[in-house]
Amino acid sequence: MDEKIMVTGSMGQIGSELIPALREKFGNENVIAVGHHTEPDQAFKDAGPFEIADAQDKEALRGIIEKYNINIIYHLVGILSAVGEAKPDLAWNVNMVGLKNILELSVEYKIGRLFWPSSIAAFGPTTPLENTPQKTILEPTTMYGVTKVAGELLCQYYHIKYGLDVRSLRYPGIISWKTPPGGGTTDYAVAIYYEALEKQSYECFVNENTTLPMMYMDDAVRATIEIMEADPEKITVRTAYNLTALSFSASELADNVGKYINDFKCTFKPDERQKIADSWPSTIDDSRARKDWGWQHKFDLDKISVEMIKNLKNKIK
Numbered sequence: 001m002d003e004k005i006m007v008t009g010s011m012g013q014i015g016s017e018l019i020p021a022l023r024e025k026f027g028n029e030n031v032i033a034v035g036h037h038t039e040p041d042q043a044f045k046d047a048g049p050f051e052i053a054d055a056q057d058k059e060a061l062r063g064i065i066e067k068y069n070i071n072i073i074y075h076l077v078g079i080l081s082a083v084g085e086a087k088p089d090l091a092w093n094v095n096m097v098g099l100k101n102i103l104e105l106s107v108e109y110k111i112g113r114l115f116w117p118s119s120i121a122a123f124g125p126t127t128p129l130e131n132t133p134q135k136t137i138l139e140p141t142t143m144y145g146v147t148k149v150a151g152e153l154l155c156q157y158y159h160i161k162y163g164l165d166v167r168s169l170r171y172p173g174i175i176s177w178k179t180p181p182g183g184g185t186t187d188y189a190v191a192i193y194y195e196a197l198e199k200q201s202y203e204c205f206v207n208e209n210t211t212l213p214m215m216y217m218d219d220a221v222r223a224t225i226e227i228m229e230a231d232p233e234k235i236t237v238r239t240a241y242n243l244t245a246l247s248f249s250a251s252e253l254a255d256n257v258g259k260y261i262n263d264f265k266c267t268f269k270p271d272e273r274q275k276i277a278d279s280w281p282s283t284i285d286d287s288r289a290r291k292d293w294g295w296q297h298k299f300d301l302d303k304i305s306v307e308m309i310k311n312l313k314n315k316i317k
């Protein structure tokens with residue numbers, strides 16, 4: 001059967017890069033981008049179908065599924081951790097109501113495969129924060145994290161109860177250049193490159209010892225497509241897979257940026273996001289993803305810095 005793919009959250013950090021990759025693989029017309037509040041630029045609109053819908057509006061989603069005969073969904077809509085702390089009700093409604101709508105519609109329309117993103121935010125201060133195992137304590141202290149744990153369990157429930165082929169990854173912080181940093185705690189690892197290029201300095205909002213799992217966007221996009229293309233028998237985790245590429249402290253990141261930007265100076269002034277970062281793991285054990293469906297990352301920190309600086313130079317000149 002032909003793939004007819006719907007991607008919600010299409011203008012977000014992951015959506016805006018996953019969609020071109022999916023369009024290249026499956027054809028422009030077969031990937032329907034769904035956005036809500038950000039108007040896409042003309043190039044994005046010209047590249048393939050674009051629809052507007054709020055994920056909380058089940059009937060709007062139903063209309064798109066029917067219009068295009070959708071059989072695969074990537075439901076990426078989500079309010080991230082820092083915004084979620086400022087607006088916890090919004091985070092609950094968008095993240096949970098949106099996911100529940102998609103799960104119900106996926107069963108109703110016999111969607112073949114559904115992808116939904118979880119996060120390192122599913123972990124919390126009581127989790128073993130080094131080499132965090134796949135199966136572990138999940139007691140997050142952010143609303144974003146609460147929606148990720150509830151969402152993971154809901155996905156697993158729909159798999160067990162209705163046989164829905166739903167797959168998920170606990171993404172680490174994702175470093176990318178296409179969309180500006182937007183409301184996440186791990187965004188210092190993105191913002192640092194913008195400000196290094198614009199003013200040779202950055203005031204980092206977490207302290208220099210803060211170490212979190214991270215990944216370059218190209219790896220994250222590849223992981224997402226690979227888990228969705230894997231044989232269903234290989235998927236042995238129906239909550240969400242641990243996933244990582246590398247971990248580095250904020251000062252290691254600053255030093256690395258300094259290798260490529262002359263006279264770069266980083267200072268550290270932790271704000272309320274420090275507490276969130278402190279509640280998340282510093283390193284993750286993702287051996288299950290590596291064993292089950294062959295996950296392998298490609299980008300180390302030097303490669304990330306080179307790519308970020310090269311692409312941002314073009315973008316902001």
Ligand code: SER
Pocket residue numbers: 080081082118119120121144171172173174183184185186187
């Ligand atoms: N990158 C996200 C955040 O910082 C974590 O999933 O909110």
